[in-house]
Amino acid sequence: MDTTSIDHRVEQLHRVATHKAMLRLIPLMCAIYFMSFLDRTNVALAKIQLAADVGISAAAYGFGSGIFFLGYALLEVPSNLAAHRVGPRRWIARIAVTWGILSTAMMFVQGTSSFYVLRVLLGIAEAGLFPALMYMVTLWFAPHDRPVVVGWIYIAPALALMLGSPLGGALMQLDGFGGLHGWQWMFMIEGIPSVIVGIVLFFAMPERPRDARWLSAAERDVLETHAVIDVHGSAEYSSANWIAALKRPTTVLIGLIYFLNQVAFVGLYFFAPAIVHQMHVDSPLVIGFLAASVGLGFLLGVLILPRIHRRVNSDCVFLGVLTAGLVVGACVYLAVTTPAARICLLTVTAFFGGGVLPSYWAIAMKRLQGIQAAAGLAFINTIGLIGGFVGPYLFGMAETSSGRSDAGFTVILVAAVLGLALVPLLARAIRGEDRVESSHEPAAQMKS
Template sequence: MPIPAVGGPHAVATRKAMLRLLPILCLAYFMSYVDRTNIALAKTHLQADVGISVAAFGLGAGLFFVTYALLEVPSNLVMYRVGPRRWIARIALTWGAVTSLMMFIDDDVTFYIGRMALGAAEAGLYPAMMYMVTQWFAQKDRVTVTGFIYLAPSLGLLLGGPLGGALMELDDLYGFHGWQWMFLIEGLITMVVGLVVLALLPERPADAKWLTADEAAALSEQAARGSETHGGLTLKNNLGKAFGRPFILLIGFIYFLNQITMNGVTFNVPSIIESLDVSGAFLVGLLSGVTGIGGTIGVLLIPAVFRRVPRESFTIGVLAVAPAVVAAVFLAVSSPVARIALIGLMSVLTLGTLPVFWSVAMARMSGIVAAAGLAFINTVGLTGGFVGPYLFGLAESDSGDPASGFYIVIVVSLIGGGLAVALRRALRQEDRRTAGTATTTATTAPAPAPAIEKDSEVLP
């Protein structure tokens, strides 16, 4: 995914924006993944030290996504009012504090409360970042930008395991367990990141001191271009009908199935590796980083291919079905090395497809619809983050094998492939309707207002 070459004002401004914005956004998103998945490393220790069962762990891991999903749309509507810089900083400061407070977990109930509070605190982070992408980058660059942003969770999975494993080696220091040190220190780091966001992240191109006036204007103009007609589909004071468009619902449901697989596997990788006779918190954490290696390959490779062969529904369909094949092979082999490699391949597919999801959605949204619609898709999708760990926990309780959840992966992946066929029809229908709206507008109005201006009237 090459950064656009130096050229006219827009190309120069895009390169500057990528170099200045993406490190800050990626830093925040990196810590979000570290903080939401670090309990995977603590799983067996919470069982031994606090008495949290496998089923209770699966439920608690998933409860994060319940409050996260429920508050996505309200959070992003507030973000639209106050601006992404302050809102992303607020989110980071809040979830960092909650992460540190999770060191005081002492039973199932406090574990559930901590996970739900963490989800509530983090709600709105990702759609707020996607909203910024729609304000700063042209549609042709968004799949690349989103792919770079997804490097953050990939690196979170790659580096978060060794980091958490190293912190857990502090066991018994000053009378605290290693997992307590992990929660405390990682939460404090996140709060520092929140202050960095507040200090360095500009709200919009016009606020960036490192852009010239011409460069800022070029970014804003190109970001809005191509979304005008899709913005016209917004029904004033009726965002519910905008959410009900078939392509939005289908992307959300396919994302839901993707998240069942992704989070079900992610929250159980350390215990799967332990079941392969690997011991030691740091070594388990290090090997768990295979998900990060796979994810990094996926978010770099798949968007690059998609830019050259932009077949939307076909790409989503192939990437939806492929995890079923990987899961079947995983269940058929017994070699520890092969199983760890297949977990990495699973991450290539599940993480690599996400930039494509968001590029397809952002091409058809702008303004307040982008703020609320992207949050709505994330809400539907991330409920899979609750279902996945919970189903994996039930499967392990029944079988005693943490890898038994791969049967669930096969089922949900095949369903996702079927929905991709329906998505193809929905996207064609959406684009035909959009073309008709554009033609009607062109013949009845002398000069349509930019989509962002029209959409700004929707929010009361």
């Protein structure tokens, strides 16, 4: 049998194994990420009622919404290194159970102080979840499959924004039932399922291909071989070198661009219900449905854009186009005043602001493997999480100073312009790292 025929059989086996892995793993990953996003963002629907019932102002709400990300960021890298040590399955399950308990405890908020404390604790509990999921992607899937896999995972938060807003709005209608406020029912009913999902995931998700009983031995081997070899031909890295991942210019620049994206996008989805409310919409249920336009744009973005990215040769050109789209969407929103047009532009802005997210991770994962992936991906997410704090805080300040929630679109515009300016620097850093890798390969081949 010739080499071409063998390569074709191996590639066919890898496609079959990858399809099996996607069918088994992506639903579990989506379920856990859906619940995490639902539990971290449902506070947006409670903003108006928290102000009325326990006296939390717009500025305090913005700070409390964002402070979740500070708690998250503080433990992001240590948490993902723990996931590398004990295994992502155990660690993700632990995260889900603890954050589900704390999310339910949000129903006991009594004022600004307890609001801040519980948001910080919720962030600490959830620390490491997303990079642990990304780390699992590097263990299971080849680099060229990762944009699509990450895109599928991002469907979960998109659905959480799209379905969570109407669901939360409906639960808010329980106001007064059983002596509880509507927001208390929402936090309780949406928090408990996270604990259940975490327990199910612990028993249902294998750590890596070699642990999957539903794969044949050949399928396990071909998945691991394709996953651990990156585009530069490097296999695993020593744990002593994980700090090197944090010093790479590409890691830092992707983190900074992601930070600016999160300033814009996180601020948008935390303030979308308030923006809709200022369009003279008073019903929590209707607000929930209209605010779901952000989730719809996010969903369309993660379904469409990763598949386009897969066919584009230049990662940074693609990244630049999407960031420019976010700039244009923010400019048009600020230029129009019609409520219907602005609802549509919420969708457009979320399409670019959320749809670009899988591309960040696909670009990062091309350059990080093993322990460096665990540390580097967590580091990028840490920088982004700080943006998740800054965004709602700036949106809250903009609303306080102007009296309008949609003033936050100026924050989106500035953040997107700065992000666009960093894309050429990322392209230069990638070219520089590729030249260094290319110069090392001949030397390595001579030694061997």
